[in-house]
Amino acid sequence: MITAAEVIRASVENAVPDLRRAVQAAVAITVEHGLEREVLRALESRPNQGARWLRASLMETVEGPKAAAPHWEGVVTLSGCEMPEALLHRARASVREGDRHRAAALLRLALQGAPDYDFFLRAETLVRKCKPAFGCHRKIRIGLLGSSTTTLLRSVMELLCLRDRLEPEFYEPPFGAYMQELLRSDSELSRFGPEFIVLLLNWRDLGLPDVCHNGLAAEAISRVTEAWQAAIDRTSAQIIQLTFAPPPQDAYHALSSVMNTGRARTIRKINETLFERAPARVTLIDSERIAASDAGPWEDSISWSSAKIYPAPRVLPSVAEHLVSCIRAELGLSRKLLVLDLDNTLWGGVVGEDGPGGIRLGPPSAVGERYQEFQRYIKTLGQRGVLLAVASKNNPADAAEVFRLHQDSVLRLEDFVSFKANWFDKPGNIRQMASELRLGLDSFVFLDDNPAERSAVREELPEVVVPEISGEPSESIAALERGLYFQAIRLTSEDVARSASYLISAEQEALRLSSGSLDQYLTDLCMQIEHGPVDADSCVRVTQLINKTNQFNLTTNRYSQEEVHRRMISPDFWFRWYRLRDRFADHGLIGILLAEMADREWTVDTWLMSCRVIGRGVEAFMLRDIVKGARRSGAERLRAHYIPTAKNKLVEDLLPRFGFVAAGNVGEFVLELAAAVLPECRFLRGEVTQDEMQTGVGTL
Amino acid sequence: MSAISQLNSLFQEVFDDPALVVRPETSPGDIADWDSVAQVKLVLAIEEAFGARFTTDEVTGLHCVGDFIAALNRRKGAIA
Numbered sequence A: 001m002i003t004a005a006e007v008i009r010a011s012v013e014n015a016v017p018d019l020r021r022a023v024q025a026a027v028a029i030t031v032e033h034g035l036e037r038e039v040l041r042a043l044e045s046r047p048n049q050g051a052r053w054l055r056a057s058l059m060e061t062v063e064g065p066k067a068a069a070p071h072w073e074g075v076v077t078l079s080g081c082e083m084p085e086a087l088l089h090r091a092r093a094s095v096r097e098g099d100r101h102r103a104a105a106l107l108r109l110a111l112q113g114a115p116d117y118d119f120f121l122r123a124e125t126l127v128r129k130c131k132p133a134f135g136c137h138r139k140i141r142i143g144l145l146g147s148s149t150t151t152l153l154r155s156v157m158e159l160l161c162l163r164d165r166l167e168p169e170f171y172e173p174p175f176g177a178y179m180q181e182l183l184r185s186d187s188e189l190s191r192f193g194p195e196f197i198v199l200l201l202n203w204r205d206l207g208l209p210d211v212c213h214n215g216l217a218a219e220a221i222s223r224v225t226e227a228w229q230a231a232i233d234r235t236s237a238q239i240i241q242l243t244f245a246p247p248p249q250d251a252y253h254a255l256s257s258v259m260n261t262g263r264a265r266t267i268r269k270i271n272e273t274l275f276e277r278a279p280a281r282v283t284l285i286d287s288e289r290i291a292a293s294d295a296g297p298w299e300d301s302i303s304w305s306s307a308k309i310y311p312a313p314r315v316l317p318s319v320a321e322h323l324v325s326c327i328r329a330e331l332g333l334s335r336k337l338l339v340l341d342l343d344n345t346l347w348g349g350v351v352g353e354d355g356p357g358g359i360r361l362g363p364p365s366a367v368g369e370r371y372q373e374f375q376r377y378i379k380t381l382g383q384r385g386v387l388l389a390v391a392s393k394n395n396p397a398d399a400a401e402v403f404r405l406h407q408d409s410v411l412r413l414e415d416f417v418s419f420k421a422n423w424f425d426k427p428g429n430i431r432q433m434a435s436e437l438r439l440g441l442d443s444f445v446f447l448d449d450n451p452a453e454r455s456a457v458r459e460e461l462p463e464v465v466v467p468e469i470s471g472e473p474s475e476s477i478a479a480l481e482r483g484l485y486f487q488a489i490r491l492t493s494e495d496v497a498r499s500a501s502y503l504i505s506a507e508q509e510a511l512r513l514s515s516g517s518l519d520q521y522l523t524d525l526c527m528q529i530e531h532g533p534v535d536a537d538s539c540v541r542v543t544q545l546i547n548k549t550n551q552f553n554l555t556t557n558r559y560s561q562e563e564v565h566r567r568m569i570s571p572d573f574w575f576r577w578y579r580l581r582d583r584f585a586d587h588g589l590i591g592i593l594l595a596e597m598a599d600r601e602w603t604v605d606t607w608l609m610s611c612r613v614i615g616r617g618v619e620a621f622m623l624r625d626i627v628k629g630a631r632r633s634g635a636e637r638l639r640a641h642y643i644p645t646a647k648n649k650l651v652e653d654l655l656p657r658f659g660f661v662a663a664g665n666v667g668e669f670v671l672e673l674a675a676a677v678l679p680e681c682r683f684l685r686g687e688v689t690q691d692e693m694q695t696g697v698g699t700l
Numbered sequence B: 001m002s003a004i005s006q007l008n009s010l011f012q013e014v015f016d017d018p019a020l021v022v023r024p025e026t027s028p029g030d031i032a033d034w035d036s037v038a039q040v041k042l043v044l045a046i047e048e049a050f051g052a053r054f055t056t057d058e059v060t061g062l063h064c065v066g067d068f069i070a071a072l073n074r075r076k077g078a079i080a
Helices: A004-013 A019-032 A036-043 A049-063 A065-073 A084-096 A100-112 A117-129 A151-163 A178-183 A188-192 A216-234 A263-277 A287-293 A301-307 A313-330 A366-383 A396-405 A426-437 A451-460 A473-483 A493-505 A518-524 A539-548 A561-569 A618-633 B002-014 B036-050 B056-060 B065-079
Strands: A138-146 A166-171 A196-200 A238-242 A282-285 A337-340 A387-393 A416-422 A444-447 A527-533 A573-581 A586-597 A601-609 A637-641 A668-672 A684-686
Touching: A004 A019, A004 A036, A004 A049, A019 A036, A019 A049, A019 B002, A036 A049, A049 A065, A049 A084, A065 A084, A084 A100, A084 A117, A100 A117, A100 A151, A117 A151, A117 A313, A117 B002, A117 B036, A138 A151, A138 A178, A138 A188, A151 A166, A151 A196, A151 A313, A151 B036, A166 A188, A166 A313, A178 A188, A178 A216, A196 A216, A196 A313, A216 A238, A216 A263, A238 A313, A263 A282, A282 A313, A287 A313, A301 B036, A301 B056, A313 A473, A337 A366, A337 A426, A366 A387, A366 A473, A387 A426, A396 A416, A416 A426, A426 A444, A426 A451, A444 A473, A527 A618, A539 A561, A539 A586, A539 A601, A561 A573, A573 A601, A573 A618, A586 A618, A601 A618, A618 A637, B002 B036, B002 B065, B036 B065
Parallel strands: A138 A166, A138 A196, A196 A238, A238 A282, A337 A387, A337 A444, A387 A416, A527 A684, A601 A637
Antiparallel strands: A527 A573, A573 A586, A586 A601, A637 A668
């Protein structure tokens, strides 16, 4: 018999297209019927995204924002991307606890995630309360002049400005009075002294009938240029204006664009002429490009008739994003450098594991083609003056080989002004890049498919913009398009030559920079490790890892399924697996330790780890585990070998780092168990699983 | 019952006031920040939260929380 609580649980677990609404409905039904406790119980330890979301929402309803805060932290997308909705809840909880700086950081991240208009409605008051905590560097004065209600646009622009550390002050003339304000020399507007004037007009202002005979277009054009001239004469502002979008409804249908006198066609001619006549003080933004990239319709007739809102509320965020990006560009605050991860960001797969021939880049694989398309997009950014750099956890030779030899790689080594492929942490690498290139970190954008890397860079280098991407290449392009980080309103010859000038000064070898708040980052990951003996359930994955792991692999011994099975059941082997989970993702089974047991001595046969989790301290945990096991069995020492290959330089110093001492043969090391000092393992938390006796858990 | 509790948490969010309690008779006179701009924003936020679309007449006739509930209930009836 299925209970009501289980039905409610299922309603969010199966809601794919509109999860938020499903969760809202589930909360309402639960509260209405007083089922809070039952539903929370039904949701316990359900890892599904909808379940986590509903649990956080219900916790908030039942216990309040403080108790719900940790639950909101687990609400991320399937690919580990942060969700504006969850960030908003976390920010609210932070404010209630008095931490406005934390709240501002969370809200900034949410606002970088291109939230929909609804988010702005619900976040607006909260953001204003946190205003001082946004750390604004500069005040700007913006005159918002329009023939429609500009207040909603103002709110969205205000939030985006604060996100970008700009503190805006707005002036909006009384409704419908924009032209009078421009023409009067002693107007409030000229006293306000705007640095920017946003001119928000729409097709109604052009006064065009369905069929536009000669002269009408010219008249409309001169009305607009007259407004420009007035603004230029009476203020010192840069003027930003959207081009005119034709009305969505036109009884002439297609003819409106086909006939020489059609209204849509006339409007396009007007736009064209405005582009030609725009002086340097005027920046025109193509509204049809915004409309084309946005999911919703550009106009909403009910919002227009009831409150004179133009364009539709749903497109206000992307309109505001364009306006603010032009403001940044004019102020010289556009970003200059794009730092790219490699594996699963610029191509599919892991070059260190799969080899340059095994990665997905270019045809015939569909996803390979999209990665190639993404590379082409990046290459074009580079050609128009955006500096490109690489920060990747890889052997430098493996990474460079793709750009040197892969025939489908559009990007080449010389496209990058800095190329950091190594095993140091990424924030350190990026900081070093900034000092080598003499660029401020506030001109950096960092693109990485790995949520943990993104979080590390944000934590340590808050100036760097880090868009949320899943690694799907077309999504990476979309993220760059939405953010408009590299907006430029003029193209100069310096832009085109910029990359070359940086190449000369780049790339000196320097010491690894201190790790700063790396500890904080590792703590924030809320890592949990689970481990146990290799058994029937795990042996397929174990065999797979044994045969494909190249980099973090001490001996690179390869075993067939049969050989793994034999060691699994033999009493002479100690054979363990390790799984890692953090707040972004369950990484699954990522580590293996295999040792042959003798009376006095254990010999490590295999010690490997998936490269996804390098730098998390899992190896320290593994060492503690084996030492504990060996001590318990009465062994006195651990013997281990490092067998070098072309790929495993990463673990060259693993054994000496953990106190193993070189023994007789080359690559052979010994750890005396009585005297061994175990490495600290502060960031990994264990959790209780099915069988404490069999499956080890907890901190070692 | 459920509409009013959902509306209540929405009002709390929009005005960022966790102590706010709305009743059907609550109107712009009762909440200091509920001005004409806030009214427009509330309408849009409620439409989004309930997946509803109000008509022009409804939008111009929403004067208190009870009016929102009535407009939402009319939709429920229409679907059932």
